[in-house]
Amino acid sequence: MSEKTPLPTTGYFGPYGGRFVPETLMSALAQLQREYRAAMADESFCAEFDRCLREIAGRPSEMYLARRLTERSGGAKIYMKREDMNHTGAHKINNTLGQALLTLRMGKRRVIAETGAGQHGVATATAAAVFGLECEVYMGTEDIRRQALNVFRMELLGAHVAPVTTGQRTLKDACNEAMRDWMGSVEHTHYILGSVVGPAPFPEMVRQFQCCIGLESREQMLQLEGRLPDVIVACVGGGSNAAGIFSPMIDDESVEMVGVEAGGRSMGLGDHAASLVAGTPGVLHGAKSYVLQDSDGQTAPVHSVSAGLDYPGVGPEHAYWKDSGRVRYTTCSDDEALDAVCLLSRTEGIIPALESAHAVAEAIRIAAEMKPEQIILINLSGRGDKDCNEIADILKRRKEQA
Numbered sequence: 476m477s478e479k480t481p482l483p484t485t486g487y488f489g490p491y492g493g494r495f496v497p498e499t500l501m502s503a504l505a506q507l508q509r510e511y512r513a514a515m516a517d518e519s520f521c522a523e524f525d526r527c528l529r530e531i532a533g534r535p536s537e538m539y540l541a542r543r544l545t546e547r548s549g550g551a552k553i554y555m556k557r558e559d560m561n562h563t564g565a566h567k568i569n570n571t572l573g574q575a576l577l578t579l580r581m582g583k584r585r586v587i588a589e590t591g592a593g594q595h596g597v598a599t600a601t602a603a604a605v606f607g608l609e610c611e612v613y614m615g616t617e618d619i620r621r622q623a624l625n626v627f628r629m630e631l632l633g634a635h636v637a638p639v640t641t642g643q644r645t646l647k648d649a650c651n652e653a654m655r656d657w658m659g660s661v662e663h664t665h666y667i668l669g670s671v672v673g674p675a676p677f678p679e680m681v682r683q684f685q686c687c688i689g690l691e692s693r694e695q696m697l698q699l700e701g702r703l704p705d706v707i708v709a710c711v712g713g714g715s716n717a718a719g720i721f722s723p724m725i726d727d728e729s730v731e732m733v734g735v736e737a738g739g740r741s742m743g744l745g746d747h748a749a750s751l752v753a754g755t756p757g758v759l760h761g762a763k764s765y766v767l768q769d770s771d772g773q774t775a776p777v778h779s780v781s782a783g784l785d786y787p788g789v790g791p792e793h794a795y796w797k798d799s800g801r802v803r804y805t806t807c808s809d810d811e812a813l814d815a816v817c818l819l820s821r822t823e824g825i826i827p828a829l830e831s832a833h834a835v836a837e838a839i840r841i842a843a844e845m846k847p848e849q850i851i852l853i854n855l856s857g858r859g860d861k862d863c864n865e866i867a868d869i870l871k872r873r874k875e876q877a
């Protein structure tokens with residue numbers, strides 16, 4: 476499953492990526508890059524990672540034909556890659572297992588992570604528990620308030636949740652605090668970054684640990700349909716689930732790829748989190764990519780109904796794919812995502828994560844305009860149990876307004 480895809484060697488994807496960090500982190504990142512490259516070339520490491528993906532994450536995940544949704548859309552056949560059925564409920568576990576194994580390989584005993592909704596925090600705490608690592612998760616106090624259940628889960632798993640009270644008290648601020656911790660602890664601590672963002676080698680490494688999604692999809696599609704899908708749709712926050720499903724088929728020119736960002740309440744700055752669609756090139760968290768910023772280069776506040784997409788930056792490889800035209804990026808609003816949650820729940824018996832619902836909404840739009848013999852594949856990145864309180868609140872407000 477961790478079969479090789481070509482690796483860039485420079486840490487750059489065109490003009491994007493790189494390593495914009497203080498001197499103290501340069502040598503740690505260089506060491507991480509060496510260890511990671513050596514690990515990927517080491518058959519026993521790859522075999523151990525594959526075993527973890529099977530036995531802990533529960534892979535391979537199912538390739539599911541959404542029959543009733545297909546019928547309702549009246550166009551292309553709709554398939555879903557069921558990352559929602561992984562242990563801990565999303566694709567995040569693939570990456571945290573890989574990085575936890577790398578932590579052991581480097582002889583480190585402590586891991587730290589940032590988290591927004593708590594999904595990456597839970598996946599990190601889970602991997603830390605499996606391997607007996609000390610674990611500290613940075614989380615904004617605003618997110619701690621909104622995601623009480625995930626805070627409890629992390630603590631139950633033996634992690635310590637460190638409250639972050641700076642800035643908007645959400646994901647970006649948690650990321651800053653985790654970086655700060657790492658600068659003082661890098662000797663014995665590994666920072667498990669949760670998406671294809673940050674300084675090199677994180678974007679490349681996280682994509683590599685997530686590309687089991689696309690490798691499996693490729694094989695499953697060939698087995699089920701004898702060909703690759705015409706379109707693949709994935710939601711984009713930092714971009715890890717999208718990079719994971721896109722990258723193994725990026726050279727298959729017949730496969731069209733669509734990334735869906737959070738369109739939020741409106742396309743005014745501060746009302747959405749669509750870094751690729753509405754942002755400009757800049758540096759955030761150690762890498763150059765598209766960033767939502769004001770005319771002074773200050774990172775802008777962001778909004779999305781889904782905490783996992785609520786981030787003002789995006790992985791540098793997506794910036795590269797956007798500029799080259801290989802992937803088309805678009806947005807889906809809060810309301811459309813919410814409608815997609817309700818629709819998928821009723822037609823297929825699947826309650827998707829609000830993040831994944833962004834991909835579902837766009838896919839339904841596209842499918843309706845395609846022919847019945849065509850195939851569209853949605854990366855269903857996670858399940859929606861975590862969002863049920865939020866969804867209930869919004870549906871209640873909608874009813875009151877009606």
Ligand SMILES: *Cc1c(COP(=O)(O)O)cnc(C)c1O
Nearest residue numbers: 670712713714715716783830857
């Ligand atoms: C975290 C999360 C995302 C967004 O992160 P990416 O790195 O863009 O994949 C999307 N879906 C789910 C279910 C998540 O938990």
